[in-house]
Amino acid sequence: MSQTPFMEVRNLSRHFGLFKALSNVSVSFAPGQLTAIIGPNGAGKSTLFNVLSGALSPTSGQVFFQGQDITDLQPHDYARRGIAKSFQITNVFKQLSVHENVRVAAQMRYARYELFKPRASLRSAIEEADALLARVGLSALRNKTVADLAHGQQRSLEIAMALAADPQLLLMDEPTAGMSPEETASMMGLITQLARERTVILVEHKMKLVMGICERLIVLHHGEFLAQGTADEIRNNAEVRRVYLGQG
Amino acid sequence: MSEITPSLLMLQLVTGIALGTVYALLAIGLSLIFGMLNVVNFAHGAFFMVGAFLGVYFLGLTGNFWLALVIAPLVTGGIGLFAERFLVRPLYGRGIDYPLLLTFGLSYVLIDVVRATFGIEGLPSSTPAALRGAVNLGFGHFPLYRLFLIAATAVVVLALWLFLEKTRYGLIIRAGSRDAEIVRVLGVDITRVWWLVFGLGTAIAGLSGVLAAPTRAVNPEMGIPVLAESFVVTVVGGMGSLPGAVVAGILVGVVFSMTALLAPAYAEMSIFVLMALVLLVRPQGFFGKAGALG
Amino acid sequence: MSLENLVNLGARYRVASVLLFLLAFPWLMPYEALAVNILIFGLFAVGFNLVFGYTGMLSFGHASFLGVGSYLTGIAMVHFGLHWLAAIVVGVLASLLAGLVVGYLAIRTRGIYFSMVTLALGQVIYYLFYKAERWTGGENGLRGIKAEVIDLFGFRIDFLNPMTKYYVIWFFVALAMWLVSRILASPFGAVIEAIRENEKRTAACGYDVARAKLLIFVISAGVCGLAGSLRALHLSVVPVDSLHYLQSGQAVMMCLLGGMGTFFGPFVGAGVFLYLEDVVTTLTKYWMGAVGLLFMALVLFFPRGIWGTLVHQLQRRGLLQVERP
Numbered sequence: 001m002s003q004t005p006f007m008e009v010r011n012l013s014r015h016f017g018l019f020k021a022l023s024n025v026s027v028s029f030a031p032g033q034l035t036a037i038i039g040p041n042g043a044g045k046s047t048l049f050n051v052l053s054g055a056l057s058p059t060s061g062q063v064f065f066q067g068q069d070i071t072d073l074q075p076h077d078y079a080r081r082g083i084a085k086s087f088q089i090t091n092v093f094k095q096l097s098v099h100e101n102v103r104v105a106a107q108m109r110y111a112r113y114e115l116f117k118p119r120a121s122l123r124s125a126i127e128e129a130d131a132l133l134a135r136v137g138l139s140a141l142r143n144k145t146v147a148d149l150a151h152g153q154q155r156s157l158e159i160a161m162a163l164a165a166d167p168q169l170l171l172m173d174e175p176t177a178g179m180s181p182e183e184t185a186s187m188m189g190l191i192t193q194l195a196r197e198r199t200v201i202l203v204e205h206k207m208k209l210v211m212g213i214c215e216r217l218i219v220l221h222h223g224e225f226l227a228q229g230t231a232d233e234i235r236n237n238a239e240v241r242r243v244y245l246g247q248g
Numbered sequence: 249m250s251e252i253t254p255s256l257l258m259l260q261l262v263t264g265i266a267l268g269t270v271y272a273l274l275a276i277g278l279s280l281i282f283g284m285l286n287v288v289n290f291a292h293g294a295f296f297m298v299g300a301f302l303g304v305y306f307l308g309l310t311g312n313f314w315l316a317l318v319i320a321p322l323v324t325g326g327i328g329l330f331a332e333r334f335l336v337r338p339l340y341g342r343g344i345d346y347p348l349l350l351t352f353g354l355s356y357v358l359i360d361v362v363r364a365t366f367g368i369e370g371l372p373s374s375t376p377a378a379l380r381g382a383v384n385l386g387f388g389h390f391p392l393y394r395l396f397l398i399a400a401t402a403v404v405v406l407a408l409w410l411f412l413e414k415t416r417y418g419l420i421i422r423a424g425s426r427d428a429e430i431v432r433v434l435g436v437d438i439t440r441v442w443w444l445v446f447g448l449g450t451a452i453a454g455l456s457g458v459l460a461a462p463t464r465a466v467n468p469e470m471g472i473p474v475l476a477e478s479f480v481v482t483v484v485g486g487m488g489s490l491p492g493a494v495v496a497g498i499l500v501g502v503v504f505s506m507t508a509l510l511a512p513a514y515a516e517m518s519i520f521v522l523m524a525l526v527l528l529v530r531p532q533g534f535f536g537k538a539g540a541l542g
Numbered sequence: 543m544s545l546e547n548l549v550n551l552g553a554r555y556r557v558a559s560v561l562l563f564l565l566a567f568p569w570l571m572p573y574e575a576l577a578v579n580i581l582i583f584g585l586f587a588v589g590f591n592l593v594f595g596y597t598g599m600l601s602f603g604h605a606s607f608l609g610v611g612s613y614l615t616g617i618a619m620v621h622f623g624l625h626w627l628a629a630i631v632v633g634v635l636a637s638l639l640a641g642l643v644v645g646y647l648a649i650r651t652r653g654i655y656f657s658m659v660t661l662a663l664g665q666v667i668y669y670l671f672y673k674a675e676r677w678t679g680g681e682n683g684l685r686g687i688k689a690e691v692i693d694l695f696g697f698r699i700d701f702l703n704p705m706t707k708y709y710v711i712w713f714f715v716a717l718a719m720w721l722v723s724r725i726l727a728s729p730f731g732a733v734i735e736a737i738r739e740n741e742k743r744t745a746a747c748g749y750d751v752a753r754a755k756l757l758i759f760v761i762s763a764g765v766c767g768l769a770g771s772l773r774a775l776h777l778s779v780v781p782v783d784s785l786h787y788l789q790s791g792q793a794v795m796m797c798l799l800g801g802m803g804t805f806f807g808p809f810v811g812a813g814v815f816l817y818l819e820d821v822v823t824t825l826t827k828y829w830m831g832a833v834g835l836l837f838m839a840l841v842l843f844f845p846r847g848i849w850g851t852l853v854h855q856l857q858r859r860g861l862l863q864v865e866r867p
Contacts, residue, residue: 079748093739108748111729356834479658520666
C-alpha cells in the first residue's frame with residue numbers, strides 16, 4: 001500500500017445543530033479500488049459522501065486527496081482536480097440536449113473562457129461526448145431534450161457527465177436508486193468496468209449489490225466508523241451483524 | 249455655514265430615527281412577503297405611494313386622521329389581496345423572476361391609476377392638527393409628529409411581534425416560511441396563508457405611506473426612490489429577517505440624516521455606500537443567514 | 543429554395559441576416575429618427591439580453607451602463623474636445639469598468655437578491671452623475687454634444703442627415719452584433735447557458751461560475767455602453783434619467799417582449815416597444831400604465847415574447863434546425 005493514501009478523512013465530524021451526523025470518522029481509501037460506504041439508515045453515509053464531494057464542509061476534521069488538504073476547496077475545483085461525482089437526485093441540464101449535457105461537461109478540460117472560437121470547432125469535446133454516450137447506451141437519444149428522458153436514462157446521463165471530466169476518483173451516491181432490476185444490473189456492470197480504470201467510491205444501502213462487486217467496504221453506524229474490510233470480512237464481523245441483523 | 253453643535257447632532261439623530269422607522273416598516277412589509285412567498289415585491293414603493301394618497305384623501309374626506317390611519321392601509325392591503333389572487337398566484341412554480349417582473353409591471357399601473365384619479369401634481373399634505381407642534385427634548389425642540397412616527401412604528405412592530413409569536417396564525421406564518429410542505433401536511437391551506445401575508449405586507453407598506461405623508465411631498469412618483477431605499481434596508485438587515493428590518497431601517501435613516509447634516513451633497517448616496525460596504529463584508533446582511541442568498 | 547431552406551440559411555448566418563434587415567429597416571419606419579432610436583435601443587437590449595436571457599441573471603441596473611457610455615462620451619467631447627471616435631472608445635471603456643465594479647459587488651448575491659442589489663447599485667451611479675453637476679449638468683443633463691459633420695475615412699459626412707446618421711450608427715451596431723454572435727457561439731457561450739440552466743451543475747462540471755458571470759456581465763456592460771455612446775451622438779444631449787432604474791426596466795421589457803435568449807429577439811422587442819410608444823403617446827397620456835399592463839400580460843401569458851414564440855413554433859414543427867437565432 002502506498003504511503004500517501006489516495007483519499008483520506010481525519011477526525012471528521014459534521015454536526016447539524018445538536019444532531020451529530022458524523023463523529024470523529026477517520027478512514028482512508030486506496031487507489032484503484034472499488035469501495036462502498038454502507039450502513040443502516042441514518043448511519044451518516046450521505047453526510048460522509050457530501051463532505052468527500054465538497055457539497056458540505058466539515059464541522060471539524062480534514063479531507064485529503066492525493067496528500068493535499070482539500071477541506072476548504074471551492075466547488076469548481078473538484079472536477080479540475082480529478083474528483084467527479086454523480087448526484088443522488090438527478091441534477092442535469094434539463095432543457096439542453098443529451099449530447100450538449102455531456103459535451104459541456106467534457107469541454108471543461110479544453111476551453112472555459114474561449115470567446116471567439118466556435119464551440120462546434122472543438123472536435124475533441126464533441127467526440128468524447130459521443131463516445132461517452134455510446135458507453136452508457138444513450139447514443140440513440142443524442143438530440144433529445146433531457147426533460148423528455150426516463151428517470152433511469154437521466155441517471156445514465158449523470159454518469160456520462162461525471163466521466164466527461166476524466167476523473168481519477170468517481171464518487172457515486174446511490175447510483176441504482178429508482179432503477180428497475182434490468183437497469184440495476186446494467187449499472188452494476190458499468191460500475192465494475194469503471195472500477196478497473198479508476199478509483200470508485202460508492203454509497204449504497206442495498207447490501208446484496210455491493211457485497212458482490214466491491215473490493216472493500218466501510219461500515220458506518222450512528223455517524224461513527226464501525227468496521228472496514230473485504231466483503232467476507234464484513235459478513236463475518238460480529239459488530240456488523242449485530243447492527244444490521246440484530247444478531248450476536 | 250452654521251455651527252454644528254452637539255444639540256444639533258442630537259436633533260438630527262432623532263430625525264434620522266424617525267425617518268428610519270418609515271424605512272423599518274417598509275422593510276418589514278417586504279421581508280414578510282419575501283420570507284413567506286419567496287417573492288420580492290417590486291411594487292412595494294407603489295403601495296407606499298398609494299397608502300400616502302389614500303391617507304391624505306381619507307383625512308380630507310373625514311377630517312379624522314386616526315380613521316384615515318386605519319382605512320388607508322386596509323384599502324391598500326385590499327389591492328394587494330386582489331393582486332396576489334389574480335396576478336401573482338398564477339406564477340408560482342414558474343421561476344423566481346416571474347412574480348418580481350409582474351409586480352414591477354403592477355407598479356407602473358398603480359402609478360398611472362393614481363395619476364388618473366388624483367391628477368399628476370399630487371395632493372397637498374400637512375401634519376394633522378392633533379399632532380402639530382414641537383416637543384422640548386432637552387437638547388432642542390423636535391416636531392411632535394416625528395415623535396409620533398417613532399411611537400407608532402414601535403406599536404406596530406410590537407403588535408406584529410405579538411401576532412407572530414403568540415397567536416396560532418402567527419405560528420402558521422412562521423412555520424410556513426420555513427417549510428411550506430410541513431404546513432400543508434398539517435392541513436393548513438398554504439395558498440390562503442400566502443394570500444393573506446401578501447395583503448398584510450402591502451397593508452404595512454400602505455401604512456408607512458400614510459404615516460410618512462405629512463413629512464414629504466405626496467405625488468405619484470414618490471414611491472420610485474422608496475423602492476430602491478427599501479432594498480438597501482433589506483440587504484443591510486438581511487432579507488426575511490424582521491429584527492433585521494427594524495435595526496437596518498433605523499440605521500439607514502440615521503446614516504441618511506447625519507450625512508444630510510454633515511455632507512449634504514452625499515446624503516442620497518450614503519445609504520447605497522452603506523449597502524455596498526455590507527455587500528463586501530457580510531453579503532447576507534446583519535441578521536441574515538450565510539448562504540441564504542440564492 | 544424552399545421556405546425551410548431559407549429559414550435555416552437565415553438562421554445559420556444570423557449576423558448577416560439581421561444586419562441586412564437593419565440596412566433596409568429605415569424604409570419600414572414612418573420616420574428615420576424612430577429607426578435610429580430602435581437601432582440604439584435594440585443594441586442596448588441585446589447587451590442586456592446577454593446577462594438576462596442567456597445567463598439567467600435579472601439585473602435591474604443595466605441603464606447605468608447605457609448612461610455611463612452616454613455621459614463619458616459626452617464629457618469627452620464637451621469638456622475635453624475629443625474626436626467623436628475617441629469619445630466612443632472612452633464611453634465603452636468607462637462602461638466596461640463600471641460593469642466590473644458593479645458586477646464584482648452584485649455577483650456576491652444570487653437570484654432575487656441580485657435583482658435588488660443591481661437596482662440599488664444602479665441608483666448609486668445615478669446619484670453620482672446627478673450630483674456631479676460641473677461635469678454632467680446635473681438635473682438638466684449634459685448638453686452641447688456636437689457631432690454635425692464627421693469625417694470617416696477621409697469623407698466628410700453630414701451627421702445631421704438622419705439617413706446618414708442611421709448608417710453610421712448601423713456600422714457600429716454591426717460590429718457589436720458580430721462580436722456578440724461570436725461570443726454566444728463560443729465555448730464560453732455554452733458555459734453561460736449552462737449557468738442559466740443549472741448553476742450547481744455547472745460548478746460541479748468544473749467551471750468557476752462567479753468568474754464566468756463576471757465576465758459576461760462586463761461584456762454586457764460594454765455593449766450597453768456602446769449603445770449609450772451612440773445615443774449621446776444621436777441626441778446631442780444626455781438626459782439624466784438614462785441612468786434611472788426605470789430605464790433598466792425598459793431593457794427588461796424589451797427583452798421580454800421580443801424574446802429572451804434569442805439573437806434577434808431584443809431588436810424585435812425594442813422595435814415593437816418604441817413603435818408602440820410613438821403611437822400610443824399620441825392617443826393617451828397613460829403610456830406608463832399601458833406599459834405596465836403589457837408587462838404583466840407578457841409575464842402571465844406570453845413569456846417567450848414575439849420572436850421567441852416564432853422561433854419556438856418553427857422548431858417544434860421541425861422547420862428550424864439551428865438553435866435560437
